[in-house]
Amino acid sequence: MSDVIVVGAGVVGAACAYYAARAGLDVTVIDRGPVAGGTTGSGEGNVLVSDKEPGPELELAVLSNRLWRSLAELGGFEFEPKGGLVVAETEEVQRQLTELAGKQGVEHTLVPAQELRSFEPHLAEGLAGGVYYPQDAQVQPMLAAATLLRHGADSFGHGTLRLRLGATVTGFLRSGDRVTGVRTTQGDVLGDAVVNAAGTWGGEVAALAGAHLPVLPRRGFILVTEPLREPLIRHKVYTAAYVTNVASDSAGLETSAVVEGTPAGTVLIGASRERVGFDRTTSVPVLARLAEQAVALFPALRDVRAIRSYCGFRPYCPDHLPVIGADPRVPGLYHACGHEGAGIGLAPATGHLLAQLLAGERPDLDLHPFRPDRFPAAEEAA
Amino acid sequence: MTSGAMPHDSGPHGPEPYDLVVVGGGPAGVAGALTAALAGLRVALVDSGPRLGGQYFRHPAVPGRAAGLDRFLRQARALDARADVLLRHQVWAASREPDGDLLIHCATRHAAAPTRYAATPTPNPSATLRDAGAMRRDGGAMREQAGATHRDAAAAAGGAAGAGREERAVVLRARRLLIATGAHDRPLPFPGWDLPGVLTAGGAQALLKGGGVVAGRRIVVSGTGPFLLPVASGLAGAGARVLGVYEANGGLGLARHPLLALGKAGEVAGYAAALARHRVPYRTRQAVVAAHGEREVEAVTVARLDRDWNVTATHVVECDTLAVGYGFVPQIELGTQLGCQTRHDVDGSPVLTVDATLRTTVPGVWAAGEPVGVGGWRLAELEGRLAGRAIAADARTAGIHGTARTFRTAGTAATSGIASTADTSGIASTADTSGIASTADTSGIAGALPTVDAEPSGAPATSGVPATGADVGGARAAGAGVGGGGVVAVVPPVFARRRERWRAFGEALQRAYPVKPGWQGWLRDDTLVCRCEEVPLARVREAQALGATDARSVKLLARPGMGWCQGRICGYAVSCLAGEQPQPPRRPIAQPVTLGALASLAAPDDHPAH
């Protein structure tokens, strides 16, 4: 019997479990696969404030950014506070970026065209400028998730965080309306509260409890280069189009250049977005476009080889906001999913706020914009 | 058939597709390509090497004499006259177009290669390609053997040879694909295995066959499997002092070598004589479990092993070179990229599932040789021929209908057990299938089907595949004949029987030379499991303690398999350490490709539709 059952051992589930355990709760984390086997294992590890429009998600991101920095002190995973550089191809885009940065109210520096190369020496010529966001960072998401689970289990005593891997949740246990646990392929697990942190599969878990939650997969490919001897790229660098793509509702393919180095020496190249279900088939045209955009931004990448690519499925909600909080339709069920491409970055704040809820405290942020029942029941996948 | 009848293709890549693209220029690929080309198909064969031959028929620029090589070279010469042979082209992906055609994505630094190939619409497929004319002048294997180097040829063709060659993307459009990509050595990690001077057995063999270079002076050969014998004989014959062949399995020794039981007495006798002549000791139940040295290998620890390969005693042997091999890893990523179903071979390796005509579960895609199960070059060549015939039959059928594609959903046809007539309608409803091959009677085919595990009804027993060829045979044997053609003759009984025999032989060898779990005890905490990312055993164990319950999550947490080789070298070991069978590879990029070459594929008018 646990106080809290967390369904999903990705980074969001791990953060929920970690903060809940820290709040003194007994937690059992259940996943059908290994730790970080879903979208967490396919992410770049973005911890960004730069790409958020002013509003509730940005507030979440700012809180999360601060929390990541203290979690990083736990050790055990790479956290690189390297900053993000958003670049503009034209004067007009630079004007828009400047305006957005002013409204965001987060730390930033406007970078005129002639100073871009002091930030990134290998950037292409002819760019109109950019905005530098020092708070942007990158984590190794799989190790981060595993480390949070480990620390939750190690640091708060008394076996308060248990991990049940390889167990698939098949249904909910109820007492009246109230959720009292989950059925799994490895037997029933009892708990006073169930947190749905199943990421892209969060809609399916919610459906097991009879709750509608429109979480859809939005596929993204990432290209990985050979490891480079000398770092070519210092920051997370992306084009302004990334911001608009993130916010877009289109089901069709959208790509924008997102390029960054990693401590392993590889360069990660994203980002594509398309809604094609859970199709893993590699699209050569998408990879070609990612390469084209990266080379346009960093011509020195032309001779660098891609050795790997992978795809993941971002948990997308129609309004691009995550679902965080108690589900008023199903007492005892909480949600922490639907973070789309920002799950790594937003995980600590999500876990922290949810743990506050579970512990009966008032959350640091207003969770109303993230409420689970905000979607019209009739709404289906477009 | 005449190739001019093919419909004009209106896809984004424009030109006519090849009837067949073969990837891999070893015995399977060359036999398959030649068989199909002789049947009139427009064929291209792609290989990463500078000459045809693959691993077994690897040969220097001026070939010497080796068993079977003359015959192979004749085939290669015949192929060169009838097909487009693209050497030094790395295939990094295979994909399906919306219209059903296959795209074979290559990268090459080879001079004078045009950016896009396609078959010429002229009736004579052996005529010089319009687009690829320059390529044919310098890409033909035989011309090189006639003495011209590719640089000379490239210069003659006006190509930009020499320093600074940029890698280019080359895309081949094809109706059909034959995957004949062979296999590579399967090493196991042990302390010191990354010291220079430690090579795979195949690596030592390749140096000798391809470059005429003996890997060292004092060489130890270790591992398991019959492949160690030719490697040791070859090295000894070339002048190296082979200090010992240490075979981890087989307590019986050469005199009762499993090859003998399999009717390979002559082969064994030959190796035994060669080893005896050079005074090379052959020791069973022993293996090298550690290599020592500062900058290079200077000595190895040889261990006596129990049945499970646990170490019972050790001694040190000084040497300057170690050749190790523990079987082979079939290269199947092009198949898995296209969604081909896989199965686990006897030794646990994932291999592509095929029917009796070597057709995979994906329409238009065949595979032959090691990718469907390690079995050696003779089997590979036979399977290449079989696949070539099946492909020619498919093309002939398609020629009638104007399309090569009969899209079948894998699995649907298998449900009825014997009668997969729906599956074969595309072939069998066609009258004009005679003349492809000898019209052997169908009951003969059924009789030639594998008898192992065959159901009493005589239903085909090709490992649960929605087989076309086998099912046709089965259906016909059961009296459910469809149409009047001789399509089943795609698999002449004599071929089918031989294939079954050799397949069984390959499987018996895999059974006789398993990898036993005791090798994991040879590793120390600091022994590198992954050479590329330098991941020691301790980090793998840490990842497991953190919740990595399978090989994939071990890779995500500790990075083994994330580097240059993409897990080709360490994948098997990591799977064993994770306690699971090796999983089919997920490698959307099968070979490194420069971002420049990749970017060149994204023409402004080439944006994807979805």
Added chain:
Amino acid sequence: MTFHITVDGRPVPVVPGQTIGAALHAAGVRSWRTTRFGGRPRGLFCGIGVCFDCLISVNGRPPERACLLEAEPGDEVSTA
């Protein structure tokens, strides 16, 4: 019939058609790069283009597999 390439300024003979890796091995040069974390020496291992241990930069170009790359007259390589 042989020609030469330059290895660390030293001429190394090559039989036409030989790879850089084979030529280096024949000349007794069995490692030509170090790993990026442990600084471990590396040369040929699989010998057939699979393991990438034998990466080498020829004439200042990006590293390629020495076991696949045919040597050409005048090629310059460094084992540093």
